[in-house]
Amino acid sequence: MGLDACQAAGRNFGSSVIGGNLFMPKYNPNPLFPNEPLFEIHDFSELPKSPRYTLYCNGQEQTVYHTDSFDYAIVVRRDDAPVSVEVCVSDSFKKAVLRPQSLEIPFDREENHIRFSLPYKAKVSLELDNDLKRPLLILSSCYVAPRSKGETYYFRKGQIYNVGNLELKSGESAYLEEGCVVCGRIYSNMADNVRVSGNGILYGGVWHKPDENGGRLMASFYLGKHILVEGISVVDNGVWNVVPGACRDVIIRDVNIMSRLVTGDGIDIVGCEEVLVEDCFIRACDDCVCIKACALPGPAACCNVRDIKVRRCVLWNAEPGNALEIGYELRCNEVSAVVFEDCDIIHCEYEGNQSGGVLTIHNADRAKVHNVRYENIRIEDAQEKLVDIKILDCKYSLDRVRGDVENIVFRNIDVTGPLFPVSIIRGFEMTNEMHRPRDIRFENVTVQGRTMHSANEMRMVVELAHELQFEGRVTLEKPEY
Incomplete structure (x- = not known):
C-alpha cells in the first residue's frame, strides 16, 4: 500500500495532520523520551539554510x-x-x-x-x-531506487511530512525520496523483513528544544530479523539515532547521521547478531558507533552480541562519548566476533570526563568481551585517549559482578595530527573478585609516523592487565595473588 492509499485510509502524514506550529504532548514521566514531537515543520523555509x-x-x-x-x-x-x-x-x-x-x-x-x-x-x-x-x-550518497513491487510508505520529493511515530509491521517499508524531509521517527517492534531506504532526510529536531537534548530513538528496530536501513540521512536528534535492538541480520548502509546535542549517539547496536554497518558518515555528539546489551529499545536486548562488522565509515566524535565503542552497558554473557575495519576517524574531540576515546571498551557489567579486531583505522585528530580499555564498576553498572576483556587486536592503526594521544588499559580488583584484560595485541600501530613497540612508547598506562603484545614482543605483568 503506497502513501496515497494510506492517506485515503485515514493515515495522513502531510503537513495538515494536526495543524499549527506547536502542540502539547501527552503527559510523560520521562521527558527525555516524549510521547510525541514537540513541534511540527510545514515549510522548507523553517529549515535554516547556510549563510556561509x-x-x-x-x-x-x-x-x-x-x-x-x-x-x-x-x-x-x-x-x-x-x-x-x-x-x-x-x-x-x-x-x-x-x-x-x-x-x-x-x-x-x-x-x-x-x-x-x-x-x-x-x-x-x-x-x-x-x-x-x-x-x-x-x-x-548512492541513489537508492524504490522497490519495483512498491513501498508501504512513499515520501515524495519536495514535501515535508510530520509522521510522529511511524511503526512498520513485518514486510513493510518506508521510502524517503531524495529531497523530502520526514519529521518524526520510524520504528518496528517484533517485525521481520523491514526496510527504510531512499535518499531523503529523517529529521529529529522536532523532538526537542534547540538547546536541549531529548527525543525518541529515530530509527529503531526491536526483536526483528532481516532489517535494512539504506541511503537516508538522520539529522539533529537529541538521543540515539539508529538503534537495532535484539535483532538479527541487520544492514545499515550508506547512511548519514548528524547530531549536535549530548546523547546523540550515531548507531547503537544493542544485543544483536549479524550486523553490517558500511559506507556511513557519522558526526555524533556522543558515541559514533556503540555496541551494548541493555534494556533499550526493550528488555530483550540484554542478550549476547555476535558477528558485528563496521567498515568503510567516516566518523566524527564531538565532545562527549567515543568514536568506536563497546560498552558501557554490557548486561549479557558474551560479546564476540566484532570487527571495525577500514574507517577514517577525522575527529575525536576532547571530553574531559575520563571516558572519552577513539578505540574503546568499557566493560561495566558481566559480559565476556573477546575476539574483537580493529584493523586499518586512520585517525586524523585524537584529542582524547587513543585506546581506552577498562573493566570497572561505575554509575552505569547494574550487574553484581564484572566481566572480562581478552583477545583484542589492533592492527594497522595510523594516528596523524599534532597531538599524541595517551592510552589506558585497566583491570578490576576487589577482595573477592579479579578481572584483568589480557591477550591484547598491537600490530603496526603508528603515531605521527613512528611505529609503537611498547606500552611506554605508546604513552599507555597499564594497571591490573597483562599479556600485552607489541609487534611480536610480549610484555607481561604478572598477577599478584
Missing part, C-alpha cells in the same frame, strides 16, 4: 542546510563518475582542509572559491581555519 556556503555540483546549485554545529549537503549520485564541486564561502579565511585526508583530494582555491573533484562514494568535511563548529559536510 554556496555549493555547486556539476554546475548545479545544491541545498546547504545550517545548524549551529555544522552545515551539510546531501549529494545523490546515480553513477560512479567523479563530481565537479565548487564551494563559495561568504567570508574570508586563511586555511582550508578536506577530510578524510586519506582520500588525498587536491583542490584549487581562488580567493573565496574552492574547487575539487569528489570521488565516488566520498563523504567529506571542508574545514576552514580549524573551526570545528562551522564545517561544510558534503555527503555523497
